[in-house]
Amino acid sequence: MRSFQSRLSDFTSRGVHVAAISVDSKEINRLHSQKWGFTFPLLSDADAEVIRRYDVLHRGAGPKGTDIARPAEFYVDLAGTVQWVNLTENIAVRARPEQALGAIDAAPPIQ
Amino acid sequence: MKRKWNWPLWVGFVVAVGGLFSYEFFAQFPLTRDFPWANLSLFGIGATLLIFGLFRALGRPQLYRGKVFGTIFIVIAVALFALFSYEILYVLKQVPLSAQAPRVGEKAPSFSLPDQNGKEVALADLLSPNGAVLIFYRGHW
Numbered sequence: 001m002r003s004f005q006s007r008l009s010d011f012t013s014r015g016v017h018v019a020a021i022s023v024d025s026k027e028i029n030r031l032h033s034q035k036w037g038f039t040f041p042l043l044s045d046a047d048a049e050v051i052r053r054y055d056v057l058h059r060g061a062g063p064k065g066t067d068i069a070r071p072a073e074f075y076v077d078l079a080g081t082v083q084w085v086n087l088t089e090n091i092a093v094r095a096r097p098e099q100a101l102g103a104i105d106a107a108p109p110i111q
Numbered sequence: 112m113k114r115k116w117n118w119p120l121w122v123g124f125v126v127a128v129g130g131l132f133s134y135e136f137f138a139q140f141p142l143t144r145d146f147p148w149a150n151l152s153l154f155g156i157g158a159t160l161l162i163f164g165l166f167r168a169l170g171r172p173q174l175y176r177g178k179v180f181g182t183i184f185i186v187i188a189v190a191l192f193a194l195f196s197y198e199i200l201y202v203l204k205q206v207p208l209s210a211q212a213p214r215v216g217e218k219a220p221s222f223s224l225p226d227q228n229g230k231e232v233a234l235a236d237l238l239s240p241n242g243a244v245l246i247f248y249r250g251h252w
Contacts, residue, residue, distance in 0.1 A: 001246060003141060015241030019232065021224065022250035029227035032251060041226035050222040055211035056247045069247040070206050076219040077242040080234070085215060091203045091249070092138065093145045100244045107242075 005038055007097035014104055016075075023048050023068050045069075056087075075103045083107040117168055117177035120184055123160025127188040130154040131195050147199060154192050161185050219245070 004011075004018055011018050018040040024032070029042035043050075051057050051069040062068035073095040075084035084103030086095040130153030137143035137150060161184055168177035213219050223233040237243035 001248060004244075004246065011244065017237040017243040018246065019237055019243060020246040020248055022248045024250040024252065026225050026227060026229055028251055033227045038227075041230075041232050043222075043224035043226055043232060045222075045224050050220070050224060051247060053220040053222065054213060054247065055209045056207075058207055058249070061205075061249070063252050068249050068252075070209065071249060072209065072212065072247040074213065074219060074245045074247075075242060076234070076238065076245060078238050078240065080218050080221075080238060082213045082215055082217050082219050083242070085212065087206075087209050087212060089204060089206055091206060092147075092199075094141075094248075095246075096141060104242070104244075 001038065002036055004097050004100075005036065005040070007101070008040060010097065010101055011104075014101070016104055019043055021045050021050060021069065023051065023062065023066070073100060075100055075107065077107055078110045114172075114176045115174055117164050117175045117181065119160040120164035120168070120177045120181045123157045123162075123164055124184040124188060125157075126153050126160065127157025127191060130157055131191045134195070134198075147195075150195065154188075154195070157188060158192075161188055 001020055008018060020040065021043045023046055024044060025046055026044045029044055032038065033042055045051050048057055048067050048069070056070050056072040057067055058070040059067050071088050071091060071094045073086040074082055077083050084100065084107070086099065088094060130150045133153065134147065134150055137147065143149040164177055165181040165185060167175040168181045172178055219234060221234045223231050226232050
């Protein structure tokens with residue numbers, strides 16, 4: 001996420017917003033955005049409802065066996081259509097901003 | 112005669128322990144997180160020193176200390192390496208399939224969630240002018 005922050009201008013220059021979603025509370029998200037200087041929204045999905053809707057729930061992987069999100073990245077175009085999905089097979093390996101930027105540049109233009 | 116301090120055993124042990132406990136540190140950088148090169152290198156250096164030290168202790172016990180604690184160090188280091196390998200090769204790969212996750216060409220499910228400032232942000236707010244990258248992450252709890 002820090003790598004996305006450092007490349008954020010490459011997303012904004014393409015007219016693309018970046019948003020991150022986890023089960024973290026608003027308070028934790030505020031602390032982390034202050035600590036790491038995140039200027040894009042960190043969205044709090046405390047009961048994992050949206051995470052479930054996207055089927056990116058990792059059951060019991062959180063503290064005390066709670067449900068959290070697995071790492072996953074999507075690029076959604078202006079029409080709300082998914083144009084790129086990255087579902088890692090290793091928790092430690094996440095999408096780099098270059099991959100997302102490549103997917104944005106490769107996405108078909110909206111009519 | 113006083114036997115010599117067998118430094119490779121101590122240094123090797125510290126380096127091997129560091130190989131495990133530096134994981135959090137190296138996980139900050141994509142290059143050493145995607146594959147734990149740095150940690151495996153530390154384990155490798157630690158193992159080399161430990162083996163060298165133990166050979167000295169066993170081969171010339173009248174000159175070098177460490178026959179007993181060197182063996183203990185190596186057993187602990189092997190256990191730490193086994194734990195590390197289990198985490199890297201098994202635990203990190205226990206990711207759900209997400210077979211129902213939206214695919215390319217499908218509509219992204221809508222949502223509205225509060226951001227770090229308490230402001231509600233809907234997917235629809237993020238899509239103009241050229242879409243949005245959504246990053247789902249495990250969180251810091």
